[in-house]
Amino acid sequence: MALLEVRDLKVDFVRRGERPFTAVDGISFDVEPGQTVGLVGESGCGKSVTSLAIMRLLAKRGNKVSGSVRFEGTDLLKLSDKDMRDRRGRDLGMVFQDPLSSLNPVIPIGLQITEVLERHRGMSRKAASVEAVDLLDKVGIPDPSRRLSEYPHQLSGGMRQRALIAIALACRPRLLIADEPTTALDVTIQAQILELMQSLQRRFGMALLLITHDLGVVRKMADRVCVMNKGEIVEAGETEAVFTAPQHPYTQRLLASLPVPDPDEQARRRTQWERLRDA
Numbered sequence: 001m002a003l004l005e006v007r008d009l010k011v012d013f014v015r016r017g018e019r020p021f022t023a024v025d026g027i028s029f030d031v032e033p034g035q036t037v038g039l040v041g042e043s044g045c046g047k048s049v050t051s052l053a054i055m056r057l058l059a060k061r062g063n064k065v066s067g068s069v070r071f072e073g074t075d076l077l078k079l080s081d082k083d084m085r086d087r088r089g090r091d092l093g094m095v096f097q098d099p100l101s102s103l104n105p106v107i108p109i110g111l112q113i114t115e116v117l118e119r120h121r122g123m124s125r126k127a128a129s130v131e132a133v134d135l136l137d138k139v140g141i142p143d144p145s146r147r148l149s150e151y152p153h154q155l156s157g158g159m160r161q162r163a164l165i166a167i168a169l170a171c172r173p174r175l176l177i178a179d180e181p182t183t184a185l186d187v188t189i190q191a192q193i194l195e196l197m198q199s200l201q202r203r204f205g206m207a208l209l210l211i212t213h214d215l216g217v218v219r220k221m222a223d224r225v226c227v228m229n230k231g232e233i234v235e236a237g238e239t240e241a242v243f244t245a246p247q248h249p250y251t252q253r254l255l256a257s258l259p260v261p262d263p264d265e266q267a268r269r270r271t272q273w274e275r276l277r278d279a
Helices: 047-054 082-086 110-120 125-136 157-168 185-205 215-220 239-243 249-256 263-278
Strands: 002-013 021-031 036-040 062-073 093-097 175-179 209-214 224-229 232-238
Touching: 002 047, 021 036, 021 047, 021 224, 021 232, 036 047, 036 263, 047 062, 047 209, 082 263, 093 157, 110 125, 110 157, 125 157, 157 185, 175 185, 185 215, 209 215, 224 239, 232 239, 232 249, 232 263, 239 249
Parallel strands: 036 209, 036 224, 093 175, 175 209
Antiparallel strands: 002 021, 002 062, 224 232
């Protein structure tokens, strides 16, 4: 059995007096235990909405979610709010796009970690503080004891992202959803964050759903890749198979648009893209 089974997931945004807008249109995919699955596509194709629907973090009003999202055989969409709160953080973790807006700006980093440990692992405040220091150390934040009392605005972008990963991994979830985890970070910090996630994935044996528009990151990290366009998954398969022999015209155009340093390769891809565009 797959760890996560998404079947015919559909998300419609509804406003009074207007036609419903379909952001996610009946997608299906699986994530196996310990596997990394990349969900890729251009901005606005429905990647982030998919992750929020899986975690049941969409607003209760103004949208309609249908289909099924089974985690270890249990349909998350049918759980009560209380049961879903128990699942989030304990069994499923999530790293959001922008750590500065995802972290509470008026609560110290340490308290944002310890509340997860107290809520889901039943730890005392003292034990949770010790565990929080260890988590910050594991994600590579220097002088973790001092950082517990600091606020998000006192940390750099890379350190905020690491703190967000520490919160997501506090209960060692079996599935981590990372939504654009390296957005707005410079390339050096991006590489550090991705290496950190791979290391923690191996250490904890968790599955990873990596949502990004960076095809280079997906090719490096993912076992399988699903390509989204206009709310649909247009192609899915083993990562190398999709990258070396894409079957869908959108995937072909997406890969043909990648910049490469070789002028001859650039010319070949430009010719290929023009041929695909005119087809």
